[in-house]
Amino acid sequence: MPVVVVESPAKAKTINKYLGSDYTVLASYGHVRDLPPKDGSVDPEHDFDMKWEIASDSQKHVRAIADALKDDPSLILATDPDREGEAISWHLQEALHKRRALKKDTPVSRVVFNAITKSAVTEAMENPREVDGPLVEAYLARRALDYLVGFNLSPVLWRKLPGAKSAGRVQSVCLRLIVEREMEIEAFRAQEYWSVKALLTTPRGQDLEARLTMLAGEKLEKFSIKDATHAEMAVQAVTSRQLSVHSVEAKPGTRNPSAPFMTSTLQQEASRKFGMGARQTMSAAQRLYEAGHITYMRTDGIDMAPEAVMAARDAIKDRYGEKYLPKSPRMYKNKAKNAQEAHECIRPTNMDRDAGSLGLSDPDQRKLYDLIWKRTLASQMEAARLERTTVEIRSQDGQVGLRATGQVIMFDGFIRVYEEGRDEPAGEDDDNRLPQLTEGDPLGFAKASLDEQFRKAGENGPAADDVIEETSDPAMRNNGAAVLAANESVLGLRHFTQPPPRYTEATLVKRMEELGIGRPSTYASIVTTIQDREYVRKEQNRLIPEDKGRLVTAFLTNYFRRYLEYDFTADLEEQLDDISAGDRDYKEVLRQFWQDFSAAIAETSELRITEVLEKINEVLEPHLFPPREDGGDPRACPNCGDGRLSMRTARSGGAFIGCSNYPECRFTRPFGPPSAAPEAPAIPPEGKLLGEDNGDPIWLHDGRFGPYVQRGDVTEENKKPQRQSLPKDWAPDSVDLEKAVRLLSLPRRVGEHPEDGVPIWSTIGRYGPYLKHAEDPTAKGKTAPLAEIDDVFTIGMNRAVEELAKKATRGRGQAAEPLRELGEHPESGGPVNVMKGRYGPYVKWDKVNATLPKDLDPQEVTLERAVELIAEKAAKGGKKKTAAKKSSGTAAKSASKSTSTAKKSTAKKSTASKSTASKSTGGTKSSTAKKGSTAKKSGTSGSGSDA
Numbered sequence: 002m003p004v005v006v007v008e009s010p011a012k013a014k015t016i017n018k019y020l021g022s023d024y025t026v027l028a029s030y031g032h033v034r035d036l037p038p039k040d041g042s043v044d045p046e047h048d049f050d051m052k053w054e055i056a057s058d059s060q061k062h063v064r065a066i067a068d069a070l071k072d073d074p075s076l077i078l079a080t081d082p083d084r085e086g087e088a089i090s091w092h093l094q095e096a097l098h099k100r101r102a103l104k105k106d107t108p109v110s111r112v113v114f115n116a117i118t119k120s121a122v123t124e125a126m127e128n129p130r131e132v133d134g135p136l137v138e139a140y141l142a143r144r145a146l147d148y149l150v151g152f153n154l155s156p157v158l159w160r161k162l163p164g165a166k167s168a169g170r171v172q173s174v175c176l177r178l179i180v181e182r183e184m185e186i187e188a189f190r191a192q193e194y195w196s197v198k199a200l201l202t203t204p205r206g207q208d209l210e211a212r213l214t215m216l217a218g219e220k221l222e223k224f225s226i227k228d229a230t231h232a233e234m235a236v237q238a239v240t241s242r243q244l245s246v247h248s249v250e251a252k253p254g255t256r257n258p259s260a261p262f263m264t265s266t267l268q269q270e271a272s273r274k275f276g277m278g279a280r281q282t283m284s285a286a287q288r289l290y291e292a293g294h295i296t297y298m299r300t301d302g303i304d305m306a307p308e309a310v311m312a313a314r315d316a317i318k319d320r321y322g323e324k325y326l327p328k329s330p331r332m333y334k335n336k337a338k339n340a341q342e343a344h345e346c347i348r349p350t351n352m353d354r355d356a357g358s359l360g361l362s363d364p365d366q367r368k369l370y371d372l373i374w375k376r377t378l379a380s381q382m383e384a385a386r387l388e389r390t391t392v393e394i395r396s397q398d399g400q401v402g403l404r405a406t407g408q409v410i411m412f413d414g415f416i417r418v419y420e421e422g423r424d425e426p427a428g429e430d431d432d433n434r435l436p437q438l439t440e441g442d443p444l445g446f447a448k449a450s451l452d453e454q455f456r457k458a459g460e461n462g463p464a465a466d467d468v469i470e471e472t473s474d475p476a477m478r479n480n481g482a483a484v485l486a487a488n489e490s491v492l493g494l495r496h497f498t499q500p501p502p503r504y505t506e507a508t509l510v511k512r513m514e515e516l517g518i519g520r521p522s523t524y525a526s527i528v529t530t531i532q533d534r535e536y537v538r539k540e541q542n543r544l545i546p547e548d549k550g551r552l553v554t555a556f557l558t559n560y561f562r563r564y565l566e567y568d569f570t571a572d573l574e575e576q577l578d579d580i581s582a583g584d585r586d587y588k589e590v591l592r593q594f595w596q597d598f599s600a601a602i603a604e605t606s607e608l609r610i611t612e613v614l615e616k617i618n619e620v621l622e623p624h625l626f627p628p629r630e631d632g633g634d635p636r637a638c639p640n641c642g643d644g645r646l647s648m649r650t651a652r653s654g655g656a657f658i659g660c661s662n663y664p665e666c667r668f669t670r671p672f673g674p675p676s677a678a679p680e681a682p683a684i685p686p687e688g689k690l691l692g693e694d695n696g697d698p699i700w701l702h703d704g705r706f707g708p709y710v711q712r713g714d715v716t717e718e719n720k721k722p723q724r725q726s727l728p729k730d731w732a733p734d735s736v737d738l739e740k741a742v743r744l745l746s747l748p749r750r751v752g753e754h755p756e757d758g759v760p761i762w763s764t765i766g767r768y769g770p771y772l773k774h775a776e777d778p779t780a781k782g783k784t785a786p787l788a789e790i791d792d793v794f795t796i797g798m799n800r801a802v803e804e805l806a807k808k809a810t811r812g813r814g815q816a817a818e819p820l821r822e823l824g825e826h827p828e829s830g831g832p833v834n835v836m837k838g839r840y841g842p843y844v845k846w847d848k849v850n851a852t853l854p855k856d857l858d859p860q861e862v863t864l865e866r867a868v869e870l871i872a873e874k875a876a877k878g879g880k881k882k883t884a885a886k887k888s889s890g891t892a893a894k895s896a897s898k899s900t901s902t903a904k905k906s907t908a909k910k911s912t913a914s915k916s917t918a919s920k921s922t923g924g925t926k927s928s929t930a931k932k933g934s935t936a937k938k939s940g941t942s943g944s945g946s947d948a
Contacts, residue, residue: 003075006066006093008086011291012117016079019119020126025069029080033059034092036148043148045599049591051145055096066093067102074107078132079125082113082344083299084581085522088140090132115306116350117293139581142590146170146573149595153602154561158553161605161613162650165553166534169527171519173557174570176531178512179504180546180554184624187674189500194224195232199239199403200451200490201394201444207436208447211394213239215402232493239491242396244403246442250391254408255384258415260303260333261346261377264521265514267298267369270376272507273422275368276542279506279525285365286347293350294359295373299522300344303333305377309348313381316352321417325383333380348377379419386412390435394444407433446490503543517571548656548672555617560605564598618648625658627674640668640685648672684708684733692738699741701733708733710741728765728790743794748778752798754805761801763793772801783808819845823864826871833867835859846871 002025007013010028017026034053036042044050055063070076076097078090090111097103110129114121150170158165197213214221216235226232262270267286271277277285286298305313310330317326333346349370356371387408394403410416504512510524519527531537536550546554557565564570573594579585618625625648626635638644644662656672668685684703691699691710700711706726713722725744727736748764754774762778764771768786770793775782785808787793796804819834826833826846833846835853842859843852844867851874853859857866 002073003077004066004069004073005077005079006090007079008081008089009291011288015117015291015293016122019122024077025073027066027069028062029066029089029093030059030062032056032089032092033063033096036144038152040152042152043145045149045591045595049145049588049595051141053092053095063093063096063100067097067100070097070102070107074104076103076107076109077126077129078109078111079114081299082115082297083522084136084140084143085299086113087111087133087136088144091137091140094132115345116296117290118350121350135583136581138587139577142580142587143577145591146594149591149598150564153598154557157602157605158556161608161610162552162556165549165556166536168553168557169530170564170573171523171570172527172530172534173553174518174565174567175509175513175527176536176546176550177554177558177565178509179531179537179544180551182501182504183546183551186500186503187624191497191499192224193228194496194498195226195228195235196494196496197226197232197235197239198451198492198494199244200447200449201244201403201405202447203436203438203444204442205436208449209392209405209436209438210433210451211392211403211405213401214404215395216400218400226493229493229495232495236491236493238401239403240446242398242401244394244396244401244444246438246440246444247393247395247402248440249438250393252389252391253411254387254389256387256414256416257384258331258379258382258419259376259421261305261348261380262373263300263303263346264298265301265510265524267347267373268510268524269507270372270422271369272505272510272542274372277365277369278528278539279510280529281365282369283525285363285369288363289366289370289373294354294370295350296345296348298347300347301521302335302344303346304335305333305346305348305380309345309352310381312352313348313378317378317382319353321382324412325414325417327381327383331381346377347373349374352378375419379415382415382418383412385410385414385416392435392438405435407435409434448490450489451492503545505542505544506539509544516567517574518567520574551621551672552617552650552656555620556613559616559620560608561601564601614648614650621648624674625672638662638666638668641666644668691736691741694738694742694745699738699745701736701741703733708736710736710744712745726765728769730790747793748773749793751796751801754802755798761798761805763787763796763801765790765793772796772804774805820859821862823862823867827864827868833864833871835862835867844870849875 002023005016005020005024005026006029007016007026008029008031010030013026013028017024020026034055036051037054042052044052076094078093080086080089080093094103094109103109109131111132112125112129114125147170151167154168154173155166158168199211199213200208201211202208213235216225216238226235260266264283268279268282271282272279283298286295289295290298314326314330352374355374356367359367359370361367361370388411389408390406392405394405395401502508506528509528513519513524513527531550532539532544534549535547536553537544537546539545554565576585576590580587580590626646629635636646638646638660641660641662644660644666646658646668647661648656649659650656658670658672660666660668684701688703688711689701691701693699694712697713700714702709702711708727709724710727711722711724713719715722723745725747727733727744731740744765748762751761751763751772753760759774759776759782762773762775764773764778770787770790772785772787773782774784783805785804787796787804820837820842821835823833823835823844825831829847831847833844836843836845836850838850838852841852841855843850844862845851846867849871851867851870853862853870
């Protein structure tokens with residue numbers, strides 16, 4: 002039987018159903034070979050020779066394929082239809098040749114299918130080909146480039162930038178996108194502007210909302226109404242005039258459906274609609290593909306096979322009727338150059354089956370299939386027909402103009418099935434329906450309050466009858482503020498310009514696609530890698546750079562800027578596409594890249610860490626040290642005034658801003674602009690002097706384990722002055738000299754215990770206030786917790802003795818009360834009781850606990866039944882059944898232990914002799930030392946045995 006090889010066992014199982022018993026279908030379990038992570042795996046000195054290694058967990062899979070070929074030496078490679086799949090086929094062929102499982106005359110063929118269906122698999126088997134050389138070369142070039150960048154650049158980061166983990170040809174460019182967006186957000190300064198809205202009523206008593214577009218006869222721009230004063234004037238201008246309909250314009254419009262999914266758009270839409278990450282999306286899509294439900298999920302293509310188009314049209318007609326079906330099929334053309342080997346779009350393999358009919362149990366797969374099915378059908382449906390209406394409103398003197406807009410869906414078309422998600426909220430007028438109006442209709446001010454609508458839209462925003470003072474408070478953004486007219490139907494609304502939004506995984510993938518960075522098969526792994534490296538974190542589905550990510554980006558953009566340029570990375574991707582098309586030599590691409598890249602690596606070899614950090618200070622200076630309002634030096638230390646602020650790296654890999662006068666000045670603030678720093682702490686970096694007591698300065702410090710008070714200063718003579726941590730419920734700003742001295746007086750001697758004369762101490766420990774009964778507060782002794790901190794300073798002897806006694810009775814020695822006492826064990830003696838346990842009732846005898854069966858009521862247990870349960874439990878656990886057996890068992894155990902010890906001793910001596918003998922040739926001195934060591938161990942062992 003010919004041997005067919007695919008990547009995964011799930012895919013093998015599905016294909017096996019279609020091929021039947023005439024073929025042996027095996028899985029390679031992904032890539033069978035890879036470049037070992039060590040120097041020399043790609044050798045630029047020898048024409049970029051690549052040393053491949055079969056992974057340890059892949060050895061058995063290659064062996065299984067080789068064994069299967071012994072029975073029928075005919076190999077069919079049916080891996081995925083892309084560059085990666087072609088590479089796996091090539092690796093398998095090479096590995097099997099090296100094992101001599103394939104001979105020169107062994108027939109090897111390559112088949113590809115875009116969907117795992119019977120027709121697709123059968124057709125592919127009838128049209129075999131050879132492994133595609135240019136596609137393999139494109140893979141080799143990509144793999145070599147990624148190795149050369151990662152393996153040479155990452156060590157530079159480790160040496161020059163503590164805490165950095167890795168760099169990558171595409172991952173570092175992707176990280177740069179996120180870091181630069183964050184810096185745009187931080188540099189953004191909100192600009193205030195106002196708009197004016199009016200709630201008007203028609204002659205037929207219907208309300209409509211309009212926005213002011215013209216004032217004093219001039220068209221309003223976005224920032225024309227710049228503050229509350231101008232807004233109030235605009236409101237008065239509107240309310241003091243008679244308004245009427247100047248014109249009504251209704252325009253028909255259409256909305257066409259989006260194209261079917263390709264990899265990037267699927268990832269974006271799954272992120273928008275379900276919050277699924279790129280990796281999560283691709284994992285679910287992979288399982289759907291292997292089960293034969295969808296076509297191949299790594300593709301840049303949006304075109305659909307003709308038979309699939311006809312199947313989609315049939316499904317639309319059957320489900321929704323003729324009116325939802327366009328006269329001719331919709332055709333979509335690929336926008337991407339050299340779209341991933343001209344694959345089809347991502348679509349269902351059977352258009353008649355929706356998510357419900359498949360019976361998918363996995364929620365991710367069910368949601369994703371539903372998304373793909375709806376998008377595919379919608380892409381072949383009739384357009385939605387709309388009517389967009391614009392109403393222009395004017396005052397009689399032409400000084401004031403307002404506009405009301407709206408649209409009505411006349412025919413839903415594809416929207417009945419599917420509507421694409423948005424990265425940002427839709428405009429407020431998108432779905433607004435206007436009342437019937439004609440030119441010249443007079444309009445009055447509505448009696449309804451626009452303020453109520455404003456309050457709901459603003460999510461409990463400020464009161465509408467307040468005129469809010471001018472402010473740049475970011476918290477006011479979007480809520481706005483209102484200037485209310487007397488009739489409550491005209492409002493001035495305050496707005497602030499918004500910073501660019503942080504990337505989501507969806508918008509990041511979209512941006513990478515626009516720039517030509519990476520390819521569909523790499524998007525998920527890139528976005529995941531920068532999160533795994535802790536360069537980026539995800540909060541509320543938004544990607545935020547960590548300090549490590551900022552530092553790595555600053556370093557690379559300064560010393561390796563060319564390799565982080567978007568156009569350079571995109572150009573390299575195009576060169577790889579040219580290789581896959583057979584238009585470029587991959588070795589030449591590698592030579593050109595390596596020539597410049599190796600020179601850039603060499604230039605950084607002499608750099609010192611301090612030099613690198615200072616350079617990063619310069620690069621990030623506008624971000625870290627923006628100009629001060631008073632014109633002072635932004636890098637002057639605000640604490641000591643003499644030192645200069647500089648970026649420093651932490652052992653954890655993060656960064657902070659510190660003073661150059663450290664350790665004399667301990668000023669620090671978080672990495673980032675000063676605005677990002679929290680309010681001044683209650684305890685300054687150098688500590689807070691509370692006063693003096695008996696000539697000693699009393700300090701309040703913030704240490705590694707929290708705030709503490711300290712008596713005296715750290716000197717050469719007094720390296721460890723007396724200290725005491727603050728109790729958890731004491732706020733640092735509430736601690737004064739009196740409180741500090743009381744804390745430093747601990748531990749407090751309460752007195753001597755009346756029974757044994759041993760002192761009792763009160764103090765505060767890691768878990769709160771407690772008593773200790775011991776000769777010394779640092780020695781071992783009995784303890785008892787105290788309820789309040791004040792008890793430490795006020796508790797007397799009587800209560801202290803009582804608390805210690807309570808603790809003793811609460812200890813483990815107190816026996817639990819039995820539910821029922823059944824009597825003495827009939828054979829061995831000792832009480833048998835029914836006890837209440839954490840996991841249900843049980844019977845107890847001596848050290849044997851036997852759980853009661855669920856159907857046995859504890860109140861109905863007899864002594865005989867209890868003895869049976871105990872015997873069963875003892876037999877299972879190898880424990881004693883009777884006292885007599887206990888004796889013999891102990892003797893046997895003792896004898897066994899003695900024998901075991903003797904065996905161990907003999908084994909040790911034997912091992913020692915062998916060790917001494919084997920090492921005796923290493924020199925007399927070494928031999929003697931080993932003998933002495935062995936003798937000493939033997940003597941110790943013998944002594945222990947005799948005892």
